[in-house]
Amino acid sequence: MSKRLTFICQNCGAAHGRWQGKCEGCGEWNTLSEEGADRPAGPGRKPGKGRLFALEPLAGAAQEAPRTGSGIGEFDRVTGGGFVRGSVLLLGGDPGIGKSTLLIQAAAALAGHRQHAVYISGEEAVAQVRLRAERLGLSQAPVQLAAETSVEDIIATLSEGKIPRLVVIDSIQTMWTDTVESAPGTVTQVRASAQALIRFAKKSGATIILVGHVTKDGQIAGPRVVEHMVDAVLSFEGEGSHQFRILRAVKNRFGPTDEIGVFEMTGTGLREVANPSELFLSERDLGQPGTAVFAGIEGTRPLLVEIQALVAPSSLGTPRRAVVGWDPSRLSMVLAVLEAHCGVRLGGHDVYLNVAGGLRINEPAADLAAAAALVSSLANAPLPADAVYFGEVSLSGAVRPVAQAAARVKEAAKLGFARAIVPEAARAEAGDGAIKLTDVASLAALVADIAARGKRAAAA
Ligand code: TYD
Ligand code: MG
Numbered sequence: 001m002s003k004r005l006t007f008i009c010q011n012c013g014a015a016h017g018r019w020q021g022k023c024e025g026c027g028e029w030n031t032l033s034e035e036g037a038d039r040p041a042g043p044g045r046k047p048g049k050g051r052l053f054a055l056e057p058l059a060g061a062a063q064e065a066p067r068t069g070s071g072i073g074e075f076d077r078v079t080g081g082g083f084v085r086g087s088v089l090l091l092g093g094d095p096g097i098g099k100s101t102l103l104i105q106a107a108a109a110l111a112g113h114r115q116h117a118v119y120i121s122g123e124e125a126v127a128q129v130r131l132r133a134e135r136l137g138l139s140q141a142p143v144q145l146a147a148e149t150s151v152e153d154i155i156a157t158l159s160e161g162k163i164p165r166l167v168v169i170d171s172i173q174t175m176w177t178d179t180v181e182s183a184p185g186t187v188t189q190v191r192a193s194a195q196a197l198i199r200f201a202k203k204s205g206a207t208i209i210l211v212g213h214v215t216k217d218g219q220i221a222g223p224r225v226v227e228h229m230v231d232a233v234l235s236f237e238g239e240g241s242h243q244f245r246i247l248r249a250v251k252n253r254f255g256p257t258d259e260i261g262v263f264e265m266t267g268t269g270l271r272e273v274a275n276p277s278e279l280f281l282s283e284r285d286l287g288q289p290g291t292a293v294f295a296g297i298e299g300t301r302p303l304l305v306e307i308q309a310l311v312a313p314s315s316l317g318t319p320r321r322a323v324v325g326w327d328p329s330r331l332s333m334v335l336a337v338l339e340a341h342c343g344v345r346l347g348g349h350d351v352y353l354n355v356a357g358g359l360r361i362n363e364p365a366a367d368l369a370a371a372a373a374l375v376s377s378l379a380n381a382p383l384p385a386d387a388v389y390f391g392e393v394s395l396s397g398a399v400r401p402v403a404q405a406a407a408r409v410k411e412a413a414k415l416g417f418a419r420a421i422v423p424e425a426a427r428a429e430a431g432d433g434a435i436k437l438t439d440v441a442s443l444a445a446l447v448a449d450i451a452a453r454g455k456r457a458a459a460a
Helices: 073-079 099-112 126-135 151-159 187-204 276-281 328-342 364-378 405-414 424-430 443-459
Strands: 005-009 032-036 088-093 117-121 144-147 166-170 207-213 232-237 244-252 260-266 269-272 291-298 301-313 321-324 349-355 387-389 419-423 436-440
Touching: 005 187, 073 232, 073 244, 073 260, 088 099, 088 187, 099 117, 099 126, 099 166, 099 207, 099 269, 117 126, 126 144, 151 187, 187 207, 260 276, 276 301, 291 364, 291 405, 301 364, 301 405, 321 328, 328 349, 328 364, 328 443, 349 364, 364 387, 364 419, 364 443, 405 419, 405 424, 419 424, 424 436, 436 443
Parallel strands: 088 207, 088 232, 117 144, 117 166, 166 207, 291 387, 321 349, 387 419, 419 436
Antiparallel strands: 005 032, 232 244, 244 260, 260 269, 291 301, 301 349
16 A cells, blocks of 8 residues: 655645645645655554543632743743743744743743753754853853754653753754654644644643744744644744844733733843833934824733834825834724824825834724824924823724723823823823823814924924
8 A cells, every 4th residue: 555645735734635836725835745644643542442531520629820930020921920830832933033042041040940941952053052151141050951853852851850840942843753754844743743742741741942933924934833732822023123022922821912021132142121111212203203102001011112104295106005013904094084084185195104113012002193193294293202192093083992091191100201192081090190181082183283283383
């Protein structure tokens, strides 16, 4: 009997019986590659001969998952208070963003608390890892190192003696297991290797962090299939030109997914940034048209960030709309509301919107700040440098209340801002205290206010 072969899409993991140019699963071209079929799970069990197990009632003593702090506060904030025993995390990020640096620092911090930490590199030699640790001032940390890629060897080694508290696998794409016949880096290999490591984590109680590379379009390459298998998916983000790095939980079975950890890449490794607002506002262009400060919330933490807009006459038939750090469909909506309800004509203008510092905002509360920045740029009217903005804009042009107004206002006051432009309801919630609150009922009112500033500036 001939051996059965399957063609697996390297993008989405869909299996096909024959080769074809386009994957039917995800529509990508030229992503199918020939791989040996997976063996059926479980060692040769006959059907109908299952082991009996006891079912338990849902009601019962719930246990808080035992956790181990990583020793890095910003990391623990994202995981939800430390590593849960037996859990597996996937850390994704662009090459060179600092994944290895973060994890060797976490391993060293954990080892410093007398926890057994192991770092396995499939990409770099032990000497290279040592060199990095030396640069970080961690060469004396009791972390155990190895440069290995065979999953069987790794599990056999780790099972000997004391089970480590934390195992870092850098990266999952370099791992291979001899239970499947495909080449390392293929979906089948990555999935089988991850499965074996996850099984080891669950059995032994060790926490495993798998590093995963990210492709240009932001997907964790190959191991997208792994995302479903692990307990948490963290993504490490940042922009090449900026020193800020943001750690974000995309999925988290044991904690929140809206908290971010903020780091700064320095010459001697990653430094935690406990007060990110100061960092994101540090390079602000005061008094320039087109910039507004948004008082946001990331998880439980208020965060002030600058939103920059440029609205310029377009020479193109279809004007450009470009946005970095915010949802493009949200921008379209704000532009449509400005056109429909505020008499702002943008059809002949290119529009660029950028969230400073490489941060990515997901909150609708940023609508008001984005609109303020856009109108400020169009009217060439600088916004007051001591003001922050927050509020959601509805399709009718009304400014709607958002959550945690008091926390936003408090953060603005702490950073020396004197006023906040807010939805009506926020006034009652936050109360006039440290800073002056100006409420706006509709976007049209804000636009009129900014346009008047522009005229005054032009007349002066
Ligand atoms: P690295 O952790 O190797 O990235 P990844 O594992 O995500 O590919 O980090 C590589 C980059 O970080 C490299 O461009 C150099 C820079 N870096 C610093 O700026 N300071 C440091 O202390 C270290 C160790 C690296
Ligand atoms: Mg690396």
